[in-house]
Amino acid sequence: MPTANTSTPLRLEDPVPRPWTREEYHRLQIQGFFDGQRVELVDGEIVLMSAQGPRHVRAAHRVVKALERVVGSGFWVRMQAPLAIDDADEPEPDAAIVPGTDEDYDEHPTSALLVVEVSEATRRFDLETKALKYAGAGIPEYWVVDLIAGELVVFLQPTTQGYLDRQVKSYNDVVSLSQIAGASITVAELLPRLQRPSHE
Amino acid sequence: MYIYGMATADIPSSISAIHPSRRLWTREEYYRLHEQGYFVDQRVELIDGEIVLMSPRGHKHAATVALIIEALREAFGNGYWIRGQESLLASEVSVPEPDVAVVKGTPRTVRDTPATALLVAEVSISTLAFDLGRKAQIYAAAGVKDYWVVDVPGQRVIVHRNPSRGKYAKVTEHLHGESLPLVALPKRKVKVDDLLL
Numbered sequence: 001m002p003t004a005n006t007s008t009p010l011r012l013e014d015p016v017p018r019p020w021t022r023e024e025y026h027r028l029q030i031q032g033f034f035d036g037q038r039v040e041l042v043d044g045e046i047v048l049m050s051a052q053g054p055r056h057v058r059a060a061h062r063v064v065k066a067l068e069r070v071v072g073s074g075f076w077v078r079m080q081a082p083l084a085i086d087d088a089d090e091p092e093p094d095a096a097i098v099p100g101t102d103e104d105y106d107e108h109p110t111s112a113l114l115v116v117e118v119s120e121a122t123r124r125f126d127l128e129t130k131a132l133k134y135a136g137a138g139i140p141e142y143w144v145v146d147l148i149a150g151e152l153v154v155f156l157q158p159t160t161q162g163y164l165d166r167q168v169k170s171y172n173d174v175v176s177l178s179q180i181a182g183a184s185i186t187v188a189e190l191l192p193r194l195q196r197p198s199h200e
Numbered sequence: 201m202y203i204y205g206m207a208t209a210d211i212p213s214s215i216s217a218i219h220p221s222r223r224l225w226t227r228e229e230y231y232r233l234h235e236q237g238y239f240v241d242q243r244v245e246l247i248d249g250e251i252v253l254m255s256p257r258g259h260k261h262a263a264t265v266a267l268i269i270e271a272l273r274e275a276f277g278n279g280y281w282i283r284g285q286e287s288l289l290a291s292e293v294s295v296p297e298p299d300v301a302v303v304k305g306t307p308r309t310v311r312d313t314p315a316t317a318l319l320v321a322e323v324s325i326s327t328l329a330f331d332l333g334r335k336a337q338i339y340a341a342a343g344v345k346d347y348w349v350v351d352v353p354g355q356r357v358i359v360h361r362n363p364s365r366g367k368y369a370k371v372t373e374h375l376h377g378e379s380l381p382l383v384a385l386p387k388r389k390v391k392v393d394d395l396l397l
Contacts, residue, residue: 014330015245015252015254015327015330016252017222017251017252017253018242018251018252027236031232033229034223039223040220042220045222046222046223047220048220048221048223049220050220125220
């Protein structure tokens with residue numbers, strides 16, 4: 001499958017990609033067009049999710065484990081599962097907390113109490129495009145676990161223009177979940193342990 | 201070795217600038233999507249694996265296409281099919297719909313959607329950069345030896361010749377009063393005046 005980099009800004013005269021709706025996206029999935037592919041629907045465009053490196057996998061696993069431990073029962077921590085946020089967007093964040101259990105969901109949830117993306121190669125996309133998306137969908141809290149900087153970026157107070165509050169938490173900081181009383185996590189718990197120093 | 205807290209300035213820009221790639225489509229998938237009815241009432245083309253909407257056509261566009269078809273029919277004569285806005289199976293990932301394409305044969309003798317053409321013409325009203333850029337690459341790669349871009353606002357015809365390795369080696373501009381010989385039939389010519397309104 002060939003790929004195109006979408007980071008080049010569209011020139012005025014460039015043709016417009018044919019946008020897809022969420023309903024069509026689901027039909028395409030059922031018809032097998034994405035078999036063996038990891039895709040997301042972002043702004044009506046079907047995009048390939050970048051291959052996950054080992055650090056990304058480890059971090060996503062740690063995030064889910066840590067969240068499950070602190071939220072207790074009554075919440076479902078979804079891992080890399082679709083969120084049906086609007087007609088042209090169905091992202092698959094690395095983690096999302098929704099109220100209730102899996103039995104409460106016959107359809108993909110349309111919102112979440114907290115969304116988490118683990119960011120390595122897609123850092124700017126997660127900090128900019130995705131933040132705008134999740135804020136627009138009214139998701140009250142959004143975290144980007146930044147593996148490059150080794151920190152956690154916490155976004156709060158969603159508006160249609162983006163999140164009003166953006167805080168950077170470093171390795172030893174403790175973060176409280178705004179939507180779940182009493183739940184807090186140390187940033188260090190979310191980050192895969194550093195490589196052991198090599199002995200030469 | 202990887203260090204948390206590495207200064208942002210140390211991160212190669214190629215890493216922080218990566219955006220996700222579009223999921224691209226093959227020609228075979230593109231036809232399956234057509235059959236499944238995804239493009240009913242939509243005019244689309246497959247360009248380098250991307251499904252793009254074709255811009256709406258106005259009167260000037262339609263009239264210029266009609267002029268080109270008329271001029272080419274006269275120049276080529278019998279035994280050639282002057283196709284208007286039909287698909288060309290240019291590659292595994294591109295199925296453009298050129299405004300005009302000339303193929304040898306007749307509707308009865310041509311067996312399948314052609315993969316190339318003796319001549320392709322595109323009418324440019326607002327798509328000049330696209331027609332001179334990506335479209336030219338696609339037609340060159342498909343071995344179209346004569347590619348004309350009829351630039352309506354610019355009142356000129358930009359002729360592309362000698363395709364080689366996905367590029368045209370010779371690109372020339374022609375204005376009112378000039379004549380364009382056909383690569384396929386070098387003795388026959390088309391007047392620029394006959395192609396423009």
